[in-house]
Amino acid sequence: FCGLKDKQAVTTQWFSLPLPPKHPPHTDPDWFAALPNGVRVVRWAPHRKKIRRGIHQGNRFTLVIHGVTGEDAGFDHRLATLNQHGFPNYFAEQRFGHQGGNYNLLHKIAAIPAEQSASISRADRNWGLSTLRAELFNHCLSQRLAQRSDVLAQVGDLAQLAGSHSRFLVTVEELARTQTRLGEGDVALTGPLWGEGASPAGGDIGLNEAVIAHQIMAQLGRENTPTYWPQHLAAWRVEHDRRLLRAPLSDLQSTWLDVADGRQLQLSFTLDAGAYATALLRELIDLSPDSGKA
Incomplete structure (x- = not known):
């Protein structure tokens, strides 16, 4: 399936499940009968590829x-x-677990020495990383909102083309043109989904993101130091990514x-x-x- 849905919601989404090669094309699969109460198949069809996380538009x-x-x-x-104009693209409370329970996981991971990163389960690693990156992004977004710069391009910003994931670094020469394109909805500004090494943003934007990353990783690190988290990110080869500041x-x-x-x-x-x-x-x-x- 593409992604998790709200626990309390009535949702409709596609799932991909294995089907025997010679299954009759117009006969419902056997597992229909095993579905729990409250789950109903609206439509099904054979397909050659399995659905991957995050591929939905x-x-x-x-x-x-x-x-x-x-x-x-x-x-x-x-x-x-x-x-x-969209709205501030915060990660909402669902990302941080029931009553913020995912923060406990972050402290658990932070207590494990970096040289033992491989001992952390894939599930804990994935949930921990998503929580850490969400916390860091939210702080960067809050700073931009406080400065009223979430829709004001600055040198060093990474801007993303509308309708794609193509990005470019805003330079002095491109600053005025980028601001015009922001007003036209042709591009949008992005914030960090932190990874290994330095921020790909430049100028004061990159410096501010690095300061916030250092502070957050210190707060959520072992013995109030940021040391382990950068080492975990390096050991897991986590690449930097970006997220729109406004959704x-x-x-x-x-x-x-x-x-x-x-x-x-x-x-x-x-x-x-x-x-x-x-x-x-x-x-x-x-x-x-x-x-x-x-």
């Missing part, structure tokens, strides 16, 4: 928020702005419904693979437990 969401209280005259305007969305629709227990807000939209619907929600409504409102 995006996800379509329909969310219903119950018990909405309060009035917001600027809600529709904010909705239109997000639809046009684009499309097909955004909103509907207000008056029901017995108050108002409901229904939102429908499409996000690229890897973007979180809850990160969009935080830009629209207050879902904090102590707020007394949604």
Whole structure:
């Protein structure tokens, strides 16, 4: 399958499962009968290739928020702005495990000497790496937002072409043109998914990312030092990657419904693979437990 889905959601996605070579083409596979309650096959078809993680282009969401209280005259305007310019592409709380449990895994890994990196299970390594990189990215994104530079190109930025993963380093000569292309939606700025060695970004951008990486790896490292994490990254040959600072969305629709227990807000939209619907929600409504409102 392409990726994990929300535990509480009703989801539809493709899975790939082995099929005997001579299986009759119009006969349901035997494992249909073994599916658990609540799982239904909508459609199936033979295919030559197995689905790989992360190859899907995006996800379509329909969310219903119950018990909405309060009035917001600027809600529709904010909705239109997000639809046009996207939203901060934070890794949401799901990435960090139930009640932040993945941080415990990071400290567990950090307690293992770097020369014993090979002893860490693949599952722990993958979850640990994804949590570490997400934490680091979120801090870099928060800094850019605080500086109001998430949509302001700087020398040393790595910009990504819209609709592709092609990137280029922003130079002094290209700075003005890149800013124009940002406004046109032709390119977008990226933040770090940390790996082995120095950041591929340049100038002050690369330096700031390196400072944040050092701080985060120290906080989550062994005995409050960053030493082990860079060594683990090197031992596992983890390559640097990038993630958009702002997540684009499309097909955004909103509907207000008056029901017995108050108002409901229904939102429908499409996000690229890897973007979180809850990160969009935080830009629209207050879902904090102590707020007394949604």
